[in-house]
Amino acid sequence: xxxxxxxxxxxxxxxxxxxxxxxxxxxxxxxxxxxxxxxxxxxxxxxxxxxxxxxxxxxxxxxxxxxxxxxxxxxxxxxxxxxxxxxxxxxxxxxxxxxxxxxxxxxxxxxxxxxxxxxxxxxxxxxxxxxxxxxxxxxxxxxxxxxxxxxxxxxxxxxxxxxxxxxxxxxxxxxxxxxxxxxxxxxxxxxxxxxxxxxxxxxxxxxxxxxxxxxxxxxxxxxxxxxxxxxxxxxxxxxxxxxxxxxxxxxxxxxxxxxxxxxxxxxxxxxxxxxxxxxxxxxxxxxxxxxxxxxxxxxxxxxxxxxxxxxxxxxxxxxxxxxxxxxxxxxxxxxxxxxxxxxxxxxxxxxxxxxxxxxxxxxxxxxxxxxxxxxxxxxxxxxxxxxxxxxxxxxxxxxxxxxxxxxxxxxxxxxxxxxxxxxxxxxxxxxxxxxxxxxxxxxxxxxxxxxxxxxxxxxxxxxxxxxxxxxxxxxxxxxxxxxxxxxxxxxxxxxxxxxxxxxxxxxxxxxxxxxxxxxxxxxxxxxxxxxxxxxxxxxxxxxxxxxxxxxxxxxxxxxxxxxxxxxxxxxxxxxxxxxxxxxxxxxxxxxxxxxxxxxxxxxxxxxxxxxxxxxxxxxxxxxxx
Amino acid sequence: xxxxxxxxxxxxxxxxxxxxxxxxxxxxxxxxxxxxxxxxxxxxxxxxxxxxxxxxxxxxxxxxxxxxxxxxxxxxxxxxxxxxxxxxxxxxxxxxxxxxxxxxxxxxxxxxxxxxxxxxxxxxxxxxxxxxxxxxxxxxxxxxxxxxxxxxxxxxxxxxxxxxxxxxxxxxxxxxxxxxxxxxxxxxxxxxxxxxxxxxxxxxxxxxxxxxxxxxxxxxxxxxxxxxxxxxxxxxxxxxxxxxxxxxxxxxxxxxxxxxxxxxxxxxxxxxxxxxxxxxxxxxxxxxxxxxxxxxxxxxxxxxxxxxxxxxxxxxxxxxxxxxxxxxxxxxxxxxxxxxxxxxxxxxxxxxxxxxxxxxxxxxx
Numbered sequence: 001x002x003x004x005x006x007x008x009x010x011x012x013x014x015x016x017x018x019x020x021x022x023x024x025x026x027x028x029x030x031x032x033x034x035x036x037x038x039x040x041x042x043x044x045x046x047x048x049x050x051x052x053x054x055x056x057x058x059x060x061x062x063x064x065x066x067x068x069x070x071x072x073x074x075x076x077x078x079x080x081x082x083x084x085x086x087x088x089x090x091x092x093x094x095x096x097x098x099x100x101x102x103x104x105x106x107x108x109x110x111x112x113x114x115x116x117x118x119x120x121x122x123x124x125x126x127x128x129x130x131x132x133x134x135x136x137x138x139x140x141x142x143x144x145x146x147x148x149x150x151x152x153x154x155x156x157x158x159x160x161x162x163x164x165x166x167x168x169x170x171x172x173x174x175x176x177x178x179x180x181x182x183x184x185x186x187x188x189x190x191x192x193x194x195x196x197x198x199x200x201x202x203x204x205x206x207x208x209x210x211x212x213x214x215x216x217x218x219x220x221x222x223x224x225x226x227x228x229x230x231x232x233x234x235x236x237x238x239x240x241x242x243x244x245x246x247x248x249x250x251x252x253x254x255x256x257x258x259x260x261x262x263x264x265x266x267x268x269x270x271x272x273x274x275x276x277x278x279x280x281x282x283x284x285x286x287x288x289x290x291x292x293x294x295x296x297x298x299x300x301x302x303x304x305x306x307x308x309x310x311x312x313x314x315x316x317x318x319x320x321x322x323x324x325x326x327x328x329x330x331x332x333x334x335x336x337x338x339x340x341x342x343x344x345x346x347x348x349x350x351x352x353x354x355x356x357x358x359x360x361x362x363x364x365x366x367x368x369x370x371x372x373x374x375x376x377x378x379x380x381x382x383x384x385x386x387x388x389x390x391x392x393x394x395x396x397x398x399x400x401x402x403x404x405x406x407x408x409x410x411x412x413x414x415x416x417x418x419x420x421x422x423x424x425x426x427x428x429x430x431x432x433x434x435x436x437x438x439x440x441x442x443x444x445x446x447x448x449x450x451x452x453x454x455x456x457x458x459x460x461x462x463x464x465x466x467x468x469x470x471x472x473x474x475x476x477x478x479x480x481x482x483x484x485x486x487x488x489x490x491x492x493x494x495x496x497x498x499x500x501x502x503x504x505x506x507x508x509x510x511x512x513x514x515x516x517x518x519x520x521x522x523x524x525x526x527x528x529x530x531x532x533x534x535x536x537x538x539x540x541x542x543x544x545x546x547x548x549x550x551x552x553x554x555x556x557x558x559x560x561x562x563x564x565x566x567x568x569x570x571x572x573x574x575x576x577x578x579x580x581x582x583x584x585x586x587x588x589x590x591x592x593x594x595x596x597x598x599x600x601x602x603x604x605x606x607x608x609x610x611x612x613x614x615x616x617x618x619x620x621x622x623x624x625x
Numbered sequence: 626x627x628x629x630x631x632x633x634x635x636x637x638x639x640x641x642x643x644x645x646x647x648x649x650x651x652x653x654x655x656x657x658x659x660x661x662x663x664x665x666x667x668x669x670x671x672x673x674x675x676x677x678x679x680x681x682x683x684x685x686x687x688x689x690x691x692x693x694x695x696x697x698x699x700x701x702x703x704x705x706x707x708x709x710x711x712x713x714x715x716x717x718x719x720x721x722x723x724x725x726x727x728x729x730x731x732x733x734x735x736x737x738x739x740x741x742x743x744x745x746x747x748x749x750x751x752x753x754x755x756x757x758x759x760x761x762x763x764x765x766x767x768x769x770x771x772x773x774x775x776x777x778x779x780x781x782x783x784x785x786x787x788x789x790x791x792x793x794x795x796x797x798x799x800x801x802x803x804x805x806x807x808x809x810x811x812x813x814x815x816x817x818x819x820x821x822x823x824x825x826x827x828x829x830x831x832x833x834x835x836x837x838x839x840x841x842x843x844x845x846x847x848x849x850x851x852x853x854x855x856x857x858x859x860x861x862x863x864x865x866x867x868x869x870x871x872x873x874x875x876x877x878x879x880x881x882x883x884x885x886x887x888x889x890x891x892x893x894x895x896x897x898x899x900x901x902x903x904x905x906x907x908x909x910x911x912x913x914x915x916x917x918x919x920x921x922x923x924x925x926x927x928x929x930x931x932x933x934x935x936x937x938x939x940x941x942x943x944x945x946x947x948x949x950x951x952x953x954x955x956x957x958x959x960x961x962x963x964x965x966x967x968x969x970x971x972x973x974x975x976x977x978x979x980x981x982x983x984x985x986x987x988x989x990x
Contacts, residue, residue, distance in 0.1 A: 150795040240813035286713040311807040313816040316744040327729045334725040348701035370681040379739040380674035382806020383659040386833040452657030452802045454833045457841035465655040
C-alpha cells in the first residue's frame with residue numbers, strides 16, 4: 001500500500017487508500033477482494049437464474065399450464081441459460097481464478113491488477129445490462145443461442161434481443177480482459193522453481209481455460225458485431241431476403257459455443273483435481289496425463305462445433321467428421337475420470353463436505369459423458385437434438401459437473417477465503433438435498449426427451465406421456481432450491497460466530513495457498529516461496545516432519561503492491577454507457593454514443609497516466625518481480 | 626413347477642401375453658416417442674442408438690462400480706497411516722486410454738454406416754412433398770397432385786416420402802419421431818429428408834427449432850394410410866378446386882365449384898342457416914384474405930393455413946386444440962387467448978358469429 005510505504009505518500013496522495021468500507025471495495029485492485037466481488041455477484045446472479053428455473057419448472061408441472069405467458073416463458077428459458085453460463089458458472093470460476101491462482105503459484109497479485117478490477121466491473125455492467133430487460137418486460141427471449149434470423153429486426157422488433165446482444169458483448173470484453181490477465185499471470189508470476197509441470201492442476205486447467213477464452217470469444221464478438229450491424233445499420237449478414245445466411249450465425253456461434261462448454265467445465269476439472277488428492281491423502285494420479293488430456297480436450301474442442309448442427313443437413317462427409325471428432329473427445333475425458341478414480345484408489349478417504357461434492361461430481365460426470373457419446377452417434381442425434389434428452393445431458397455435465405465442482409471448491413476454499421470452515425452437518429445436508437434433487441430433476445429428462453418432448457416449449461399436451469416425468473422434475477427442482485437455502489443458512493451460521501476461526505491449513509493441503517494465514521494478508525506471501533516439487537506444501541511438510549507452525553505475517557512494509565484505483569470502474573462505466581448509447585441510438589441519436597465514448601476514453605487516459613505502483617523502499621522482504 | 630409341464634408352459638404363455646399386452650400399451654402411452662420407430666429411417670437410427678445404449682450401460686456399471694468400490698474400500702479411519710504416495714502407472718494409463726478408444730471405434734463403425742444410409746434415399750419411386758414452415762404452422766404441397774394442405778400431412782405407407790423443405794420466415798425443424806430424425810428448415814435454402822412409414826396411424830409431431838413466441842404450439846399430425854386410402858384422400862382433396870377437376874371425382878359431383886376462394890363456399894350453403902351465415906361471414910370478416918379453401922392448385926403465399934378439408938382434420942391451430950365444434954368456434958373468436966401472439970387477429974366476432982363460421986368450416990371436409 002502506498003500509505004504504508006514510509007515517506008512516499010505524496011506521489012499517491014490523490015489515490016484512494018481506504019482499507020474498509022464501500023470505497024475500498026469500489027477501488028480495490030487486490031485479486032482476493034476482486035475474487036470475492038466476482039463470487040458474490042455471480043452467486044446472486046446464480047440464484048436469480050435458479051429462480052428462473054423454478055418458475056419454468058412450475059409452469060411445466062402440468063400440461064397446458066397457464067402460470068406464465070408464452071413470451072415470459074421464452075424470456076425465462078433464455079435468461080436461465082444465459083445467466084447460468086455467463087453470469088453464474090463462468091464468474092464463479094473467475095472467483096477461484098482470482099483468489100486462488102496467485103496464491104497457488106506463490107504470487108502477490110495478478111499481472112495487471114487494475115485490468116483485473118476493470119474485468120470485474122465490466123462483468124457486473126454486462127450482467128446488469130443483460131437483466132435490465134426484465135424491468136421493462138423485454139428481457140431476451142430468443143434463446144441463449146440466439147439463432148438468426150429470428151433475431152433480425154423483422155422478427156424481433158423489441159429491445160429483447162438488444163439487451164442480450166449488448167449484454168453479451170460487454171461480458172465478452174470482461175472475459176477477454178480477464179483471460180489476458182490470467183494467461184500472463186500464470187506464465188510470468190510463478191514462484192521460483194514452480195515449473196509448468198509443477199503447477200497445481202487447478203492452475204493448469206485454468207491456464208487452458210484462458211487459452212480457450214482468448215480463442216473463442218473473438219468469434220462470438222464478431223458474430224455479435226454482425227448481428228448489431230444487421231439490427232442497427234441495415235446490413236444482411238444473417239438475413240436471407242438480403243442474400244445473407246442464417247447458417248453463418250450457427251457456425252460462428254458454435255465455434256465459440258462448443259469451446260465455451262470446456263470453458264465452463266475445465267476449471268471444474270481443476271477444482272476436483274485439487275480436492276480429491278487432499279481428501280485421499282495421496283497425490284493426483286497421472287499428473288502428466290491429466291495435463292495433456294485437458295489440453296487435448298481443449299484442442300479438439302475447437303473441431304467439433306458442427307455436432308450442434310447435424311439437423312441442418314450438412315451431408316454425410318461433414319456428419320462423419322464431426323461425429324468422429326466428438327467421439328474422440330470421449331477418450332481424454334475417460335482418461336481424466338479413470339485418473340480421478342486412480343487418485344482415490346488406495347487412499348485414505350477423508351469424508352468431509354468438499355469430498356462429497358467431488359466424488360458426486362465424478363459419478364454425475366460419467367453419466368453426462370455417456371449421454372454425450374450418444375449424441376455423437378450423429379444419425380440418432382437427429383432424434384435427440386432439441387429434446388429434453390439434450391437438456392438432461394448438459395445439466396449432467398454443467399450442473400452435475402461444474403456446479404458440483406464449484407460447490408466442492410466453495411467448501412474447500414471457504415476457510416482460506418474467510419477464515420472459517422463451513423458447518424459440516426449443514427454441508428452434508430446441503431449435499432444430500434442437492435444430490436437427490438439434482439438426479440430427480442434431470443434423470444427423468446432423459447426419458448421424457450426420448451419420449452418426444454422438445455426443448456423450449458412453454459407447455460405440452462396431456463396424452464403424450466410427458467406429465468408424470470415433468471412432475472418428478474419439478475419436485476426435484478424445488479429440492480435443489482432447499483439445498484441452496486441450506487447452503488445460504490450455512491454461510492450465515494458460520495459467520496455469526498458459531499464457526500471457529502480455523503488454522504491456515506485445516507485440510508492438510510498440498511498447495512501453497514494453505515501455507516499462509518486465512519484469510520491471507522494483502523501481499524499474500526511475506527517471502528516468495530521457493531518451490532522444489534509438485535504439491536509444494538506437502539513437500540515442505542515432509543521436510544519439516546509434520547504440520548508447519550501457524551504462519552505469522554509482518555506488516556508488509558516495503559512490499560511492492562499496486563495502488564487502489566477508481567479508473568477501472570469509470571472506464572467500465574464508460575463502456576456500459578457506450579453500449580447503451582448504441583442500443584438506444586435509433587431513438588436518441590448519437591448522443592449516448594458520444595457520451596459513452598468520452599467517458600470510456602477519459603477513464604483510459606486517467607488510468608494510463610495514473611501512478612499505479614508505489615516504489616520500493618527496502619528490499620528486505622524480497623519482492624519477487 | 627417343472628419347466629416342461631403343461632402348467633409351466635401355460636404360465637410362460639401367460640407371461641408372454643402379459644408382456645405383449647404391455648408393449649403396445651407402452652407405445653400408446655408415448656405416441657411421440659423415438660423409442661418405437663415405425664419407419665425405415667427411424668429404424669436405422671434406433672438400431673445404432675440401442676447398440677450405443679448397451680455399451681453405455683456396460684461402461685456405466687463398470688466405472689461407477691469401480692468408483693463406489695473405491696469409495697467404500699478406501700474410506701479413511703482415524704489413525705490411518707499415510708497411504709502409499711502413488712503418482713501414476715504408465716501401463717494402466719495406456720490400457721485405460723486404449724479400451725475406451727476400442728469401444729468408440731466399435732460404436733463409430735455402425736454410426737458412419739448409418740450416416741451414409743440415412744443421407745441416401747432408398748431406391749423406388751418416391752412421393753415428393755414440399756414442406757414449408759411458417760410462424761406457427763406447417764404447409765404441405767404435393768407437386769404430383771397439385772395439392773396443398775396444412776398441419777396434417779397425409780402419406781401412404783410403405784412408400785418413400787421425399788421431403789423438400791423450406792421456410793417462409795424463420796428457422797423451424799420438421800420432426801416426426803416415429804419415422805425419422807429432425808431436419809431444420811430455412812428461408813432461402815432447401816433441406817431434404819426422407820422416410821418410409823410402415824404402419825398406418827395418426828402420428829403427433831411438432832416443430833423442434835425455436836421459432837418465436839408460439840414455438841410451443843407448432844405441432845402437426847402425420848396421417849399414414851394404406852395406398853388405397855391415401856389415393857381416396859388425394860381424390861377427395863382434388864375436389865377442393867377453383868374449377869371442376871378433370872376428371873371430377875365421383876364424390877364431388879353434386880358440389881361443383883366455380884370461383885377461386887368462394888368456390889367451395891357454395892357447396893353446402895343451402896343446408897343450414899348457420900352454415901350460410903358462416904359462409905357470408907368468412908368472406909365479410911376477411912378470413913378469406915389469409916385462408917384458402919382451395920386445395921388443388923391453391924394460391925401460393927397465403928399468410929394462413931390452407932383450410933380445404935378443415936372440417937375433417939383431427940386438430941386445429943397447429944395441433945393446439947382438438948377439432949371439436951366448440952374449440953373451433955372459440956379459436957375463431959379468441960385466437961389471442963388460445964395462442965397468444967399468433968398472427969391471426971382477434972376479429973371481434975360475437976359467439977353466434979364464431980359458431981356460424983365454425984359450422985360452415987365443419988362442412989368443408
